[in-house]
Amino acid sequence: xxxxxxxxxxxxxxxxxxxxxxxxxxxxxxxxxxxxxxxxxxxxxxxxxxxxxxxxxxxxxxxxxxxxxxxxxxxxxxxxxxxxxxxxxxxxxxxxxxxxxxxxxxxxxxxxxxxxxxxxxxxxxxxxxxxxxxxxxxxxxxxxxxxxxxxxxxxxxxxxxxxxxxxxxxxxxxxxxxxxxxxxxxxxxxxxxxxxxxxxxxxxxxxxxxxxxxxxxxxxxxxxxxxxxxxxxxxxxxxxxxxxxxxxxxxxxxxxxxxxxxxxxxxxxxxxxxxxxxxxxxxxxxxxxxxxxxxxxxxxxxxxxxxxxxxxxxxxxxxxxxxxxxxxxxxxxxxxx
Numbered sequence: 001x002x003x004x005x006x007x008x009x010x011x012x013x014x015x016x017x018x019x020x021x022x023x024x025x026x027x028x029x030x031x032x033x034x035x036x037x038x039x040x041x042x043x044x045x046x047x048x049x050x051x052x053x054x055x056x057x058x059x060x061x062x063x064x065x066x067x068x069x070x071x072x073x074x075x076x077x078x079x080x081x082x083x084x085x086x087x088x089x090x091x092x093x094x095x096x097x098x099x100x101x102x103x104x105x106x107x108x109x110x111x112x113x114x115x116x117x118x119x120x121x122x123x124x125x126x127x128x129x130x131x132x133x134x135x136x137x138x139x140x141x142x143x144x145x146x147x148x149x150x151x152x153x154x155x156x157x158x159x160x161x162x163x164x165x166x167x168x169x170x171x172x173x174x175x176x177x178x179x180x181x182x183x184x185x186x187x188x189x190x191x192x193x194x195x196x197x198x199x200x201x202x203x204x205x206x207x208x209x210x211x212x213x214x215x216x217x218x219x220x221x222x223x224x225x226x227x228x229x230x231x232x233x234x235x236x237x238x239x240x241x242x243x244x245x246x247x248x249x250x251x252x253x254x255x256x257x258x259x260x261x262x263x264x265x266x267x268x269x270x271x272x273x274x275x276x277x278x279x280x281x282x283x284x285x286x287x288x289x290x291x292x293x294x295x296x297x298x299x300x301x302x303x304x305x306x307x308x309x310x311x312x313x314x315x316x317x318x319x320x321x322x323x324x325x326x327x328x329x330x331x332x333x334x335x336x337x
Contacts, residue, residue, distance in 0.1 A: 047065045055135075071128055074106050105135060218237060279294065
């Protein structure tokens with residue numbers, strides 16, 4: 001019988017369609033057409049094709065906007081929001097309006113056109129995560145900003161317009177609705193039980209192990225209880241950390257390890273899978289929250305939203321989360337063997 005599962009971190013319901021459950025091998029991802037690095041603005045030697053870099057991790061003796069970088073950050077050439085200007089919030093009748101103030105940056109993961117986070121050397125993944133942290137710490141100085149979202153689109157179906165592996169950062173002058181919903185649900189749980197819901201999720205998933213796919217000293221990786229899509233993955237710190245900007249060097253090492261392992265398992269389960277991932281962290285006006293954890297969502301793009309999903313807000317997941325977790329664990333074991 002199909003199940004309705006409620007995500008305790010958002011309050012949203014997901015339909016687990018067990019009547020038409022699919023095997024992992026039933027999912028096919030689109031093949032990516034590799035266009036090559038000849039005209040890629042993110043490749044080494046093509047630095048003049050991007051706006052001037054904001055910052056970079058560079059070799060000693062190399063110069064900005066030239067070769068010699070490991071991770072490079074540039075403004076998005078077609079930004080959703082712009083740094084320059086004032087908010088100028090005002091009303092138009094019943095409607096609220098403000099200028100599109102914020103920041104939109106591209107974090108180029110490496111100079112290699114063909115290697116993404118799952119295939120880069122682990123120390124390179126650490127540098128990418130370190131750059132996430134550094135950009136967050138820098139941008140939070142802007143008092144106009146309320147939230148900073150780091151995300152990645154891999155594959156055309158996931159919204160990537162350029163093939164060269166990269167992540168993006170958008171800083172907004174308002175709190176995104178999805179994050180607000182998570183914060184509201186976490187506060188309600190905390191007020192009722194006097195405990196952090198994310199701490200409780202970590203403890204329960206470590207005890208039950210049904211949806212646990214990986215862990216190390218600092219983090220766990222799970223398929224959420226109410227996963228909205230097949231092979232959805234959530235990474236959580238074991239200790240209570242609400243602000244991504246507070247992670248330390250030893251934690252960045254372990255986060256890089258579990259993020260890469262999770263992406264490798266996903267790639268093994270569904271080769272060439274398009275996916276999005278994003279980091280949810282505390283808002284800039286309330287960084288240390290006793291009832292919230294920063295966390296990473298990895299969302300494979302294997303299903304499509306249609307009329308029911310748009311009209312109801314429900315997701316229909318044709319794969320049972322516990323089966324997805326088992327398949328991902330098996331993929332990890334096969335790789336280790």
